[in-house]
Amino acid sequence: MNSPASTVRPLNKDDLAPVADLFQRTFRDGTPASPALEAALRQTFIDHPFADADLPSHVFVNEAGKVSGFIGVNPARMTIGGREIRAAFASSMMVERPKENPLAGARLIRAFLSGPQDVSISETANATALGMWRKLGHDLIPAYSMNWLRVFRPGSTGIDILNRVHPAAKLLKPFGVLADRIASMGGSSSFGLETPSGKGPAFQDVGEEKLAEALMALAPAFPLAPVWNRQSLGWFLAQAREKSQFGQIVRRVAYGSDGAPVAAHVYYGRPGGIAWVLQSLARPERMEAMVDDMLHHAADAGCAAIRGAGQPWLTPFLLRKKALFLGRSFVVAQTKDREIREAIDNGKALITGLAGETWSPLIGERFT
Known part of the structure; x- marks a missing residue:
């Protein structure tokens, strides 16, 4: 048979x-x-x-x-x-x-x-x-x-990367911290951040509701964008709340003089670890200010580095901020619709992060 x-x-x-x-x-x-x-x-x-x-x-x-x-x-x-x-x-x-x-x-x-x-x-x-x-x-x-990585503390960054492969490497963390201190004492500016001009909008920590309002206001600027409402985006944010591999979640929003949101970003991080960006959106004229806030906030929180998935609208600013680019995960798309294809190929589609699939707790949670 x-x-x-x-x-x-x-x-x-x-x-x-x-x-x-x-x-x-x-x-x-x-x-x-x-x-x-x-x-x-x-x-x-x-x-x-x-x-x-x-x-x-x-x-x-x-x-x-x-x-x-x-x-x-x-x-x-x-x-x-x-x-x-x-x-x-x-x-x-x-x-x-x-x-x-x-x-x-x-x-x-x-x-x-x-x-x-x-x-x-x-x-x-x-x-x-x-x-x-x-x-x-x-x-x-x-x-x-084009996944990106901006290193602040090279010693701690190296130990964190090694720890993901060999958990015993966590025992080497004190040596990473010592290496960072020595590099700092040497006056090396290779990993330092430039002081922001101070002319940009002020960012503030917010809860999920305020972040959702900001993201819904900023998303329509993209020709191809998700259809979000309070219920669906609230569900995605609730799912994204815990990612134990990446650390605590940080939500930041900046508002214009009229009270409307002009930029928003959300990332996970912990002292000594590599922070991970879930989503970042801004009006075109506020992109650089958002990148500055994202990098400085993570560095000031003690993160060794910060990384994120490729977002074409951020690439020029990240290059100027000494970010490294690497192939870690890849985006692939298939469609017979010419308008959709052009939006994606031209980097004008919001298809990653909360607009994609990385809100899922399956990415970043240990479930132990």
Whole structure:
């Protein structure tokens, strides 16, 4: 009797437990999945505020009937040229023993791309996933894939990076701090920040509600932008509240003389660690002031460095502030709509951070 063939099908609630176990083996330490992780998967891929039965996540089921692959799908509503469109973000793609199932990843991506969405996007593709996308004819988008890093304390930055690979490296933190002190005493300006002119708007720490108001006011400046309202953006911000890998969340907004928000940014950080930017938006004339506040606030808080995903509108300012650029995660997009394609290729699309998929607690939470 012939064995049943492997298949790709939509995710259902009974798949959450095996997907959680696969997540632990793929992205974490392989320990048994916690109930918190399973709950996060349900929230992200089933209870999403824009959940759409036509845009499900998918699992790969092998010949033995076991779930051994997964691609998460986050539906999104966006607007371009006055019309609302459907977007879908590919998230948390994983395949168990990919060498034994070399076509599983490609089949999952094809299932994702075959949906009715107007544009398909992956905001956090790693090198393996990017290779699968390229085989299907879709390459990375350079402007959005230029991840950046601004170092303040090189010794502590090096130890923090090493600690992510070898946890025992945390024992070396005092040596990183000592190296930073020596560098500071030497008068080196390679990692120092220029003093802001003081002519920019004043930033203030805010709560989720004020941040949401600012982001909703600033997003429409982009030709391709998310359709946010208080309920949906509030849900995304609540999901993004805790990311234990990255530290405490910081929300900052600046207002103009008329009381309207002119810039906003949100990042995670802890003293001695590398801060991570979730979202940053500003009016064109306030971009540099926002970058200055973001860098200085993180440095003053004791962070070793700060990093973020590629945001084309920030690149010129970050270059002038001595940021380094590297390929760490990649943005890929597929669409047949010429207007959408032009907005993305020209770097005029708000498709990352809270507008994408990195609000998810699956990115940055440990679930222990």
